[in-house]
Amino acid sequence: NSVGLVPTMGALHEGHLDLVAKSKSDSDITVVSIFVNPTQFNDISDLEKYPRNLDNDLEKLRKFNPDLVFVPEVEEIYPEKPLVKFEFSGLGDSLEGAHRPGHFNGVGIIVTKLFHILHPTHVFFGQKDLQQVAIVRRLIKDLSFDINITVVPTRRAEDGLALSSRNARLSPEERSTALILFNSLIYAKDELLKGANWFAVKEKINRRFLEEPRAKLEYVELVKSETMETVSSITPEDSCSICIAAFVGETRLIDNMTVTV
Numbered sequence: 001n002s003v004g005l006v007p008t009m010g011a012l013h014e015g016h017l018d019l020v021a022k023s024k025s026d027s028d029i030t031v032v033s034i035f036v037n038p039t040q041f042n043d044i045s046d047l048e049k050y051p052r053n054l055d056n057d058l059e060k061l062r063k064f065n066p067d068l069v070f071v072p073e074v075e076e077i078y079p080e081k082p083l084v085k086f087e088f089s090g091l092g093d094s095l096e097g098a099h100r101p102g103h104f105n106g107v108g109i110i111v112t113k114l115f116h117i118l119h120p121t122h123v124f125f126g127q128k129d130l131q132q133v134a135i136v137r138r139l140i141k142d143l144s145f146d147i148n149i150t151v152v153p154t155r156r157a158e159d160g161l162a163l164s165s166r167n168a169r170l171s172p173e174e175r176s177t178a179l180i181l182f183n184s185l186i187y188a189k190d191e192l193l194k195g196a197n198w199f200a201v202k203e204k205i206n207r208r209f210l211e212e213p214r215a216k217l218e219y220v221e222l223v224k225s226e227t228m229e230t231v232s233s234i235t236p237e238d239s240c241s242i243c244i245a246a247f248v249g250e251t252r253l254i255d256n257m258t259v260t261v
């Protein structure tokens with residue numbers, strides 16, 4: 001049997017459910033894991049505030065009838081603080097890796113543990129976590145896991161905001177402000193396709209954020225989608241993506257958009 005794994009931290013939304021639906025259609029057995037992984041949070045208050053609602057999650061999953069929902073306790077996964085450390089060199093140094101020190105070490109540890117515990121043949125990730133996808137691809141290769149990775153497109157609200165468990169923390173005003181991430185990506189993509197200079201585009205996005213008191217830009221970068229290497233222009237040889245991270249109020253959001261010439 002093929003075993004599809006959908007790793008999540010709960011607070012499930014339609015984006016997660018797309019992954020579950022994909023696993024159901026591609027695999028004989030579908031396992032969904034729900035575990036808010038403490039080792040990938042570099043900020044303790046972010047971990048404490050992370051939305052949790054297991055009953056709601058199980059209710060949402062019922063419709064998809066997964067074969068197993070794996071909801072371990074922190075003590076079961078981490079009987080001791082792991083000594084092993086993951087370092088993804090160039091892949092993990094930019095973007096999220098640069099702004100959330102230790103984040104990808106924690107992702108590497110939990111994903112490896114889930115692979116060993118649940119023995120998936122297939123694993124499903126969302127495009128929204130582009131750098132995480134690149135990291136997990138490499139982890140699978142470097143550690144010789146016999147696992148196929150499938151990336152599912154980002155699910156967006158009607159106005160374009162990428163669905164995220166963190167959106168639940170936005171006030172109604174912040175929810176409308178949050179659209180600045182999507183609008184910046186659309187603007188950047190259009191400009192790049194028209195041949196604009198990336199640094200001019202970046203500067204304009206920076207200015208837009210400075211005019212918005214409820215939002216604070218953390219980064220906006222143009223990268224090669226596979227290697228996460230920052231670049232200053234799009235080329236026909238490589239798929240490039242614009243990646244953005246920003247605080248809206250106290251909530252940190254990320255998004256990305258692929259641009260191909």
Ligand code: PAF
Nearest residue numbers: 007008009037107110129
């Ligand atoms: O993308 C997430 O929700 C998490 O990083 C993951 C992959 C479930 C690991 O905790």
